[in-house]
Every structure is written in structure tokens, then in C-alpha cells.
Amino acid sequence: MATAQKLPKLINGVAVDSLFATIDAIKATPSIAKFKFRIKNQWEDAGQNSSTVDKFSGAGGEQSRPKPFVLAADEPPILLGKDAAANPVEHLLHALASCLTTSMVYHAAARGIQIEEVESTLEGDLDLQGFLELDKNVRRGYQGIRVNFKVKADVSDEKLQEVIQLGPGHSPVFDSLVNGVPVTVTGERL
């Protein structure tokens, strides 16, 4: 007698059975939902520095990776760098875009909504008078960020708008950036 092989059910590439199993596990033991993400950054020269991303904790333990990721940063020449990498405020836009996209895709999967394509463009306004302390009325950070999504999915126009709003409705980076995060900065001599 042939035994039916149970394949993982993938929607948008997301193993939804595993997603629901994770939700059940967290309902039973909420403490496993607590994660700590970490990086280590090393300055190189002027605007150049890089971060190493490796272990994190979550799901009740320390989680390792086969190999660490290295993320670089620099500034363009007009901002006195050598343009060896994207700059910090561009990395911030990437963090936002990637989190909005993943949040949309995962939560659509959980609702059984298949998505075919997603792309987004982001633009943020920054006035250097803040960074350079030339005008106290100008903030140092982004004054505003605009995100526009284009999504291909076989759903109604109304449902498409619901899908797009799954991103801002769930994204950890969106919440962090819109509502703010307490950040402590300490330091000592190397």
C-alpha cells in the first residue's frame, strides 16, 4: 500500500504548517518568543565601518549560524567618504523595506493568500543642517519616509490594499521606526 508523502505546505515560500506550529508553541510557552539580536561593528576609516552578524538568542536558547554575515557601510564622496558601500541612512531604508515585505508575505501566507510578486520603492528626506548643528529647528534624522509597494496577486482591489497594509500592520522595523525605541549608548576605553 502506497503511503502518501506529506510535503510541507508552502505559501509564498513560507512553510505555513511550521508557522502555525510556532504560534502554538509560543501560546504554550510565551517566553520562547523573546529574542535578542546582536551585531558587532568595527570602524575602518572615515565613513567606512562594518558589522558582523552572527548568533542570536530566541526560541529558548542561543542560535548559531553556519557563518557570520558582514555588512559594510560608507559614505559617498560628497559626504566625505569613498563610496565603498551604502550609507547608514540607506541601510535604514533597506531594514524598513525588507521588514515590511517579509511581514506582508508571511502574514499573507498565514491567511492563505498567494502573492506572485512584490517590489517597493522608498524615499526619505534628510536635511544635513541637523547633523551639522546649523539649525536647531532641523532634526538630525529623517523628516519623513515614503514607501510605495507594487504587488501582483490574484485578489480583488480591496483585498490587495489589505495585503499591502499587512506590512505596516505587523513589521517590527516599521513599529520601531515610527514609534521609536529606547536606545542606551555607553562606552569605555579600548
Next chain:
Amino acid sequence: MATAQKLPKLINGVAVDSLFATIDAIKATPSIAKFKFRIKNQWEDAGQNSSTVDKFSGAGGEQSRPKPFVLAADEPPILLGKDAAANPVEHLLHALASCLTTSMVYHAAARGIQIEEVESTLEGDLDLQGFLELDKNVRRGYQGIRVNFKVKADVSDEKLQEVIQLGPGHSPVFDSLVNGVPVTVTGERL
């Protein structure tokens, strides 16, 4: 008669003459301080997507780059990804670390303070119950982020602490993240 060659004065790798020239130019024409940074993100599968970073506007015009940068994102297997890249909330830590470091190094250079080495470790707390809508009292974003710097510089202990605080005192990403940014998310059918 030999003519003395004027070399750019570099402090911490930063061309401080150019930095002061930029400040003077902005004082004369504040509108050139307005920058727009942009990225375009493309979803690939599940937690995988990537951003392309290319042109930006600022200094009174459109600024191009020799080649675009591509920034990848994914999730580790425990978060239903394939661990092909750092995840969005790790990218957010990199944006913060790189901006704090560059802000410290540039503003130290402007003050004539030479820095030999800088490294930093960052850790952020995230409770997945927020993302998964399992507890309305748990936020989706980071609950808190701790940054610790180690700096090597030939300055007093008091001055070292002042140098370390130049980062949070000027960083655009720190200000964006701590104080929040208005973000609009729109979308349409692809």
C-alpha cells in the same frame, strides 16, 4: 622656487577642510543641505528580498554612483527562512551602529580629536508575540536596544566619554530610531 604642495588635512580619515567648506556652503545656501535617499526592494521568496541602492539627491542636484549596491535580507530557519542573509531587524542594528560610529568619527574630526580605534556591540530585545499578534500588550518592534562602544584615543577619560556621546548627539539614524519618523505606506497592483 619650490611651491609647497597643499595636501588635504585628514583627521580620522575625514577631509576636515572639505567638511568646513561644506558647512560654509550650507550656511550660504541652506537648500543644498536637503537630501533624498532612496532604495528599491524586490521580493524573492519567503523571507528573502533585496534592495538596490543607487542615486540620491542632495547638494542641489541628483547624485549618481559608479555602480549600485545590493543589500540582501533573509530570515534564519527558526524564523522560516533559509539564512541567506542578515534579517531586517539585524540590518536595523547595522544602520544604527554604522551611523553612530560615522557621526562620532566625523564630529571628533571637526573638533581636531584623533581616534585610533572604535568598535561597538549592539543588542536589541524583540518579543515575537507582537509580530504574531498573540499579545496586544507586546509591541511588534524592538523593546530596547543597548549600544556599547570601545574607543581608543589619546584623550582623558572625561573627553573619551564626550567623544562617545558625539554619536548619539548627532546621528541621523539614532534620532530617527529614538524619536520616530512619519512613514507613509501606499501601494497598487503590479
